[in-house]
Amino acid sequence: MAWLNIIVQGALLGGLYALFAAGLSLMFGVMRLVNIAHGDLIVLSAYCALVIVQATGMHPLASLVLVVPLMFAFGYGLQRGLLNFTLSGGILPPLLVTFGLSVIIQNGLLEAFSADSRRLQAGALETASLRLGDQLAIGWLPAIVFIVAVAVIALLEQLLYRTALGRAFRAVSDDADTAQLSGVEIRHVFALATALALAVVSLAGVLLAIRTNFDPSIGPARLLYAFEAVIIGGLGSLWGTLAGGVLLGIAQSLGAALDPGWEILAGHIVFLLVLLLRPRGLFPKQAE
Amino acid sequence: MSLLEIRGLTAAYGDFQALYGIDLKVEEGETVAIIGANGAGKTTLLRAIAGLLRTPPDCIRFDGAPIGSLAPSRIVRRGIALVPEGRRLFPSLTVEENLRMGAQSGRGGPWTLSRLYGLFPALAARRRAAATALSGGEQQMAAIGRALMANPRLLLCDEISLGLAPRVIRDVYAALPGIRAEGTTVLIVEQDTSRALAEADRVYCLQEGRVTLEGAPAALTRERIRLAYFGL
Numbered sequence: 189m190a191w192l193n194i195i196v197q198g199a200l201l202g203g204l205y206a207l208f209a210a211g212l213s214l215m216f217g218v219m220r221l222v223n224i225a226h227g228d229l230i231v232l233s234a235y236c237a238l239v240i241v242q243a244t245g246m247h248p249l250a251s252l253v254l255v256v257p258l259m260f261a262f263g264y265g266l267q268r269g270l271l272n273f274t275l276s277g278g279i280l281p282p283l284l285v286t287f288g289l290s291v292i293i294q295n296g297l298l299e300a301f302s303a304d305s306r307r308l309q310a311g312a313l314e315t316a317s318l319r320l321g322d323q324l325a326i327g328w329l330p331a332i333v334f335i336v337a338v339a340v341i342a343l344l345e346q347l348l349y350r351t352a353l354g355r356a357f358r359a360v361s362d363d364a365d366t367a368q369l370s371g372v373e374i375r376h377v378f379a380l381a382t383a384l385a386l387a388v389v390s391l392a393g394v395l396l397a398i399r400t401n402f403d404p405s406i407g408p409a410r411l412l413y414a415f416e417a418v419i420i421g422g423l424g425s426l427w428g429t430l431a432g433g434v435l436l437g438i439a440q441s442l443g444a445a446l447d448p449g450w451e452i453l454a455g456h457i458v459f460l461l462v463l464l465l466r467p468r469g470l471f472p473k474q475a476e
Numbered sequence: 477m478s479l480l481e482i483r484g485l486t487a488a489y490g491d492f493q494a495l496y497g498i499d500l501k502v503e504e505g506e507t508v509a510i511i512g513a514n515g516a517g518k519t520t521l522l523r524a525i526a527g528l529l530r531t532p533p534d535c536i537r538f539d540g541a542p543i544g545s546l547a548p549s550r551i552v553r554r555g556i557a558l559v560p561e562g563r564r565l566f567p568s569l570t571v572e573e574n575l576r577m578g579a580q581s582g583r584g585g586p587w588t589l590s591r592l593y594g595l596f597p598a599l600a601a602r603r604r605a606a607a608t609a610l611s612g613g614e615q616q617m618a619a620i621g622r623a624l625m626a627n628p629r630l631l632l633c634d635e636i637s638l639g640l641a642p643r644v645i646r647d648v649y650a651a652l653p654g655i656r657a658e659g660t661t662v663l664i665v666e667q668d669t670s671r672a673l674a675e676a677d678r679v680y681c682l683q684e685g686r687v688t689l690e691g692a693p694a695a696l697t698r699e700r701i702r703l704a705y706f707g708l
Contacts, residue, residue: 352576355569359577362566368548369526369558371581371626 193324194445195438200326202417202437203334204399206430207392208410209417210340211385213429216418218357218381219275224286227411228293229386233259233393234402235297238306248308248398255390263386267379275378290407297404305401308394333395337433340388341426347384348426357381416459422469431470435462479504479661480525480556480630481537487517487524494520496685502630507652507662509676511669513705516682518665519561522632525663526558527551538630552581557628561635561665563619565607571618572603578625585627586658592621595654613644620651624660631655633664637671649675669701683707 212226223229233255240251270289274281316328348354356377359367364374396402396410413436421432436455443454462470480502487495494517502508510518523529525536527548536544543551552558557578565574575589593600596617602610610618616636623631637645645668652675656662666672672679673693681689681704689696689704 352580355573355577356580358568358573359566362568363564365528365548366560366564366566367577369528369552369560370577370622371549371552372577373547373549 190323191445194441196324196326197330198438198441199434200330200334200437201441202430202434203330203337204392204395204433205413205417205436206337206433207333207340207388207395208414209421209429209433210337210344210426211388211392212411212414213418213423213426214344214381214385214388217424218361219378220279220361221271221275221282222279222286223385224283224411225290225293225407226286226389226414227407227409228290228297229259229389229407230393230396230410231297231402231404231407232293233386233390234308234397235301235306235404236390237308237394237397238301241308248310248394249313252391252394255394256387259386259390260383263383263389264379266386267382268375271382272375272378294404294407301404303403303405305403306397307401308397310398314398329399333399336391336395337430340391341430344384344388344426353377353380413455416455419469420459420462422472424473425469425471428469428471435470477540478502479506479539480663482521482525483535483537485521485524485531485535487520487529487531489520494685495524498682498685498687500680500687500690502661502663504629504661505656505659506677507656507664507675509672509679510663510665510682511667511672511679511701511705512682514667515684517685518682519634520685521682522558522634522663522665525551525632526556549581552626552628553583555583555627555629556632557623557626557630558632559619559623559634559636561638563615565610565615565618565622567606567608569607570603571599571605571607571610574607574618575599575621575625578622581626583627587624587627589625592624595624595651596621611644612640613647616640616644616648617651620648624655628660630661630663633662635665635667637666637668645671669705673701681705 208230212223215221215223236258237248237251237255240254241248270285271282274285313329317325319325348357356372360372360374360377368374417432417436418429420435421428435458439458440451440455444451478501482498482500485495485498498521510521512518524531527546531544533542533545538554538556543554566577575592598614599617599621602614607618620636636648640648652662664672664675676693678692679696680687681701683704689700
């Protein structure tokens with residue numbers, strides 16, 4: 189029963205990793221842009237929520253009403269004003285520019301908020317749980333995070349496969365030149381992809397900040413978990429990303445249960461094992 | 477005023493110059509064919525018209541307005557749609573999704589999904605199939621259909637017979653009269669000279685980036701075409 193508990197907690201943690209990964213996966217899928225600043229954008233949205241909560245006294249979850257549209261708009265502007273210009277010269281320019289962006293965000297946050305660890309206070313929600321048995325209880329917060337992750341991925345799937353915008357995303361991903369010939373404004377479509385990705389990022393950031401402490405330096409590690417979830421799940425598959433996040437979460441909790449020092453290591457080992465045994469991930473999109 | 481008027485168009489890929497001062501006119505309602513050997517600049521010319529190559533604005537005028545420096549998505553909104561060489565369907569979209577992509581420009585007009593399925597019944601049966609699952613001829617029909625969904629005034633067709641069996645080429649070309657009947661002007665690039673002469677009201681021949689011959693098919697002798705084509 190204790191093991192079951194560990195696995196359930198790990199799986200719920202995986203929901204958060206899937207949220208980290210969904211935005212990364214969307215941007216890479218649509219524009220082949222690897223966003224090194226992804227983790228720092230998660231942290232940036234956590235600070236954004238912190239400022240709003242401190243200024244207005246609203247509940248952290250309620251602050252999403254402001255944080256999500258703010259990050260959506262920021263993402264649109266970031267893509268149109270900066271990242272679009274990096275896309276014509278191969279894979280290196282976007283990597284370098286987003287790496288620089290990562291450094292700027294980290295140091296900007298450090299300057300503005302210091303290196304102190306912060307937390308969003310969510311009151312009773314932080315400790316409330318549902319007892320399912322002697323040794324098994326599910327916290328409301330992890331459960332909400334997991335449900336949000338599943339809902340976000342289901343919505344993204346619907347968007348990709350049921351709407352005109354999703355069709356444009358897939359067409360641009362296939363062949364940007366031909367999509368332009370069909371009348372797609374690719375700069376606008378790219379900006380919408382980043383805007384959506386950052387809306388998901390902002391959800392992830394706020395939920396992360398309620399769940400654990402954060403400071404300006406934790407972004408790169410979140411980026412790493414996001415990468416691992418995407419790769420374990422298989423590139424191009426959103427449900428695979430969820431599975432990847434869950435597997436990563438379970439591996440980390442099992443590792444931590446064996447020895448607290450093994451938490452992160454266990455996640456990386458599972459990631460490396462997947463790379464070794466199934467280099468294309470667990471649920472790869474069919475061969476091209 | 478011509479629907480499409482090109483004056484002194486030059487184009488280059490880096491150091492390689494592909495077009496040397498092309499002059500070309502297409503009148504509304506005409507079908508014009510461009511013939512020429514491999515590497516003569518035919519595809520480059522169509523790519524320049526569609527906006528995939530940046531050119532000086534005044535070099536290319538459509539309906540009187542300079543379009544040379546517009547982005548491809550703007551040009552298709554003005555009413556020029558390209559059926560690209562090699563069809564270039566979106567592999568991860570279904571046939572119907574590919575067709576719907578053509579309507580992205582938001583131009584109204586005679587062509588709708590149901591009209592297209594009337595023109596190409598083979599596509600109606602396979603609308604839910606992945607674009608990659610179609611035969612070559614069906615793929616070509618889908619590529620033409622996608623361009624038509626933009627309801628263009630000028631349809632550019634790049635080598636729509638490429639890699640297809642003669643019987644399939646006949647099926648593909650059988651759609652042209654129906655397209656012209658809607659008043660659409662058609663500019664085709666075709667390596668098959670006799671096919672081009674049969675379809676077109678006027679023919680241009682390109683050789684090494686220059687126009688070497690222009691005229692109505694009836695006015696051109698085999699000998700003149702051969703000379704313009706090969707320069708021998």
